[in-house]
Every structure is written in C-alpha cells, then in structure tokens.
Amino acid sequence: MIKLSKFLKPFALSVSAVLVLVLLQSLSELYLPTLMSDIVDKGVVTGDTHYIWNIGGFMLLVAAGGMVCSITASFFSAKVASGFGKSLRSKIFSHVGDFSLHEFDKIGTASLITRTTNDITQVQQVLVMMLRMMAMAPMMCIGGIIMAFSKDAKLTIVLGVALPILVLAIVIIARSGIPLFKVMQIKLDNLNRVLRENLTGIRVIRSFNRVEHEKKRFNDANFDLTSTAIKVNKIMAAMMPIMMVVLNLTSVAIIWFGGIRISNGHMQVGDMMAFIQYAMQIMFSFIMLSMMFVMIPRASVSGVRINEVLEMVADIKNPAVSTLVESKKGLVEFQNVSFSYPGAEMPAISNISFSMKPGEVTAIIGGTGSGKSTLINLIPRFYDVDSGRVLVDGVDVREMTQESLREKVGFVPQTAILFTGTISENIRFGKENATDEEVQYAAKIAQATEFISNMSEGFNAVIAQGGTNVSGGQKQRLSIARALIRKPEIYIFDDSFSALDFKTDAKLRVALKEETLDSTVLIVAQRVSTIMDADQIIVLDDGEIAGIGKHRDLMETSSVYREIVMSQLSEEEIA
Structure with a gap:
C-alpha cells in the first residue's frame, strides 16, 4: 500500500487539512475530562454554581468545536479517498491498455476486473479510516497517557498492565488473519471467473443441458469463498470481546485503586473521574487501531495485487526512436518468422517467409491449429516474433510505434x-x-x-x-x-465470412475486390470457395508453409491443399 501513496500527491493539501482537523478534534476531546474534573472538584464540591455554569458553557464550546472539526475532517477524508480511487482506476485502465495479449493471458481477465474494482475499493475504504482513525488513535493514546499521568502517576500502573495485554491480542489476531485475506482475494478471482464463464457461455450451457453442473460449479466457488470469509471473520470477531473484557476490567481496577487513593487523601473525586475518561480514551484508541488491523491486512493484499498490475511491464513496447514509413503503401513481408506461445512445448509457426503486395489478395488456409490466427496476429504486433522479421513497407514492425502500425491495418x-x-x-x-x-x-x-x-x-x-x-x-x-x-493500407480478415451464406459471401467478395484495389488484403478462411480466386494462397500445416501459389498450381503441387479442396468441393466444382 505504501507504493500507492504517490497517488495521494494531488491531494496533499486536503490530507494536511484532515490531519490538522483531527489534531484539533483530539485536543478538544482530551481537554474535556480536565474541564469536567474542575467542575466536580471546584464547583460541585464547593457548591460554586457560577463556576459550574462558566466551565460548563466553555465545555459546550469545546465540544462544538470538536464536532465541527470531526465533520469537516470526514468530508475532506471522503473527498481524498474518492479522488484517490478515481486516479488509481484511471491509471490501471490506461496501463492495462498498453499490455500485449501475453500480459492479459498471464493475469487473466477476471482477475484484472477484480483488481480494478474490488481491490481498489478495499484500499479506498481503508484510506478513509487511516486518515481519521490512524491519525487520531496515536494522538488520543499519547495525549491520554500524558493527561492520565498528570492526574495521578501511580494509578497509571493499571494502564501499564492492561495495554500490553491489548497489544499482544491485536498482534496475535492480525498475524492469524493476514494470510487468510490473501486467500480470500484469490478465491474471489475464482468466483468472478466462474460467473463470467457462466454469463458469456449461457447459450452453450443451456444447449448442452449443463445448467445444474454450472450451478454446482458456482456454488462450490461461492462456498469456498464464504467458508474462508467466515473463518477469517471468526478470528477478527474475537478481537472485540477481548477488548471489552480488558476495558471493563481496567475500569474496575481504576475505580478500586482510585477509591483507595481518594480515601487516603491522595486523589480527588474529579481527578479520578477524569482519569477513568482518559483511560477509556486510551483504550478506545487501541480499539480504533484494532479496527484498522481488521481492514489493513485485506487492503494490503489488495494493494499488492494492484501493484502487480502497475509494475507489470508490457512485452511489447514502442521503440525509443520510431522509424518513419512512407504513407499509403501496404507491402507486408515475413522473413523466416518463428513464434511460440509462452510455456508451449512446440512453436506455433516456424520459418515462415512470404510477401503480400498492395492490390493483391493473399489467402491463408490450413487445418485447425496450423497457425493461421497466430500468423496474422504478428502483423499488427499483438505478439512479437521469437525470430525472424515482420516488415511493413520495408520496416520491421518492432521499429514502428504501435499506433502508427495499427493505423495502417483494418482488422x-x-x-x-x-x-x-x-x-x-x-x-x-x-x-x-x-x-x-x-x-x-x-x-x-x-x-x-x-x-x-x-x-x-x-x-x-x-x-x-x-x-x-x-x-x-x-x-x-x-x-x-x-x-x-x-x-487502411492492409486489410486482415480472420475467417470473417464463416457466418455468411454463400450468396452474401459472393456478393461481399465482389464488392470488396473493387473497394480494396490499392490495398493489401489478407484473408484467413476455412472455405475453399472463398479463396479460390486469390492472387496468392498460403497453405499452412503444423505451423509451417506446405505450399504457396494460385489455386490451380497448388492443386498440382500441394497434397495438403488438394486434400482440403477435395474434402469440401465436388469433382464438378473442382473441375
């Protein structure tokens, strides 16, 4: 979370205002028990009504001032947290926009959505509490101890016994809860993934009568998250009873020993009443800190997950110096190109070399998994090649900015x-x-x-x-x-006619031919009828080129192409 503090710089003035207001609020609350002590010892005991009214009126002014400071601090802290969340979401969104497909595959869409929404909300909620409670608790604790000591030094021994017990309880509970918060966020990712798959794949789920199966998947993921949440909340729930037991026992001890000191003439009644209030303020400051310890572990996990996204460097970057390309050409060349997906045992494509010229239609055909979509993803640089070069107008695509490259492409x-x-x-x-x-x-x-x-x-x-x-x-x-x-200069159609009927397909290809006379056209297709008239047909098989040429040439030279054609067309159509 500390790394995210840089996003608070635009709100430095508001944060400073909150801290000042919280300090003033703390001072007002610390001053009130002393005023009450004076009323009891100097007004009630002596029967001085005038003194009671004067000090009582002053107490009301101090309390009103503290209330105004509290309300104003709440307003500014909420404003800071909202602005912080907005800035962080915008930064993540713009940063993710620069990711290559590799980074999306690595983190996962469901996790990115969770990190941009739920994780930032967790950090935002804790920020509001930190600006108020995290600043107020130390002030109240230190100020309370000083004021309590000023009322009766010996009675502070009671606090010396109670406070270490509280600190120990907070540390033990926090250490038990922090690992579980990290597990919770991972399980929330899983729940989001299952839900997303369910919603996007509802047609497939219903068509195969897998509704009950998907309900079970969701219920399992939901129960997994719920059981972890219950477990961590049970641990955190133990904190408040422990706090209240220590708080009440401390109050009893103060009254017991304070009564003895009053009977011995070492302490006044008003001072003991003030001491009890200071003790309560000190204890409640620790309760405030304990509430922070409930929220901070989960927020810290969220902060780590957010930083993972912000610190992730995209594999594909714009060059330091971009090579200028003459406009409106569209020549595309592959020179001994090979590419493997991260973690894959075999390359998706190997030693691919060919060129596509403006005014020509190049078609790619091949079986499932032959590398057709992989090959075309390298042109707009969705992935970078492992070896070889992809050239557009004679320039390696890695030497062009992604924006200038993709302006040339209609995908x-x-x-x-x-x-x-x-x-x-x-x-x-x-x-x-x-x-x-x-x-x-x-x-x-x-x-x-x-x-x-x-x-x-x-x-x-x-x-x-x-x-x-x-x-x-x-x-x-x-x-x-x-x-x-x-x-554009380059048109890429990735099996974009598969859902069209033959009549619409034919009419579209005729219209496209007239519209793309000066452009380079690349068509990936499963239908042989769609690409028979192409100027150049590239046949892929297991990531390698199994033939390049026109339809008639390939029918004679490429057994792979001939097999595809014969599986789709009748002898009359082939002839």
Missing part, C-alpha cells in the same frame, strides 16, 4: 466483437470522425444495408452488450464495415 477478428451503442457508433469505431455518408457506404460494401434498413431505427438502432440482439452473420458484416471505413 476483422475471427469472433466478431460489437460494443454497446448504436450501429452507427459501432461502425465509427474504425474512424471516429466519419460522416454519415461514409458510414452508410461502408455498410453498403459490407452487405449490411439491408438488415440495417429493416430495423425500426436504422443506423441509430442500439446494439446490446456483446451484440446479443443481432445474428452472427450481422455481427460479421458490421465488423467488416468497421474495418472498411478506415480505408
């Missing part, structure tokens, strides 16, 4: 992703300042105009979260329109 992923908002906003995701005419033209090329016009609100129709209110083919066409509106 249509294998799984069409849409965002909450209108159809128009989803298409404009590719070009923020696009005009209505550009949006409509992109939709027309992507063969999306027909189904959009059938919607009651047309381009202003709202897309639900995840695009659940449109079909798979409609999602793909909107994703294609989003890429088309950019007018």
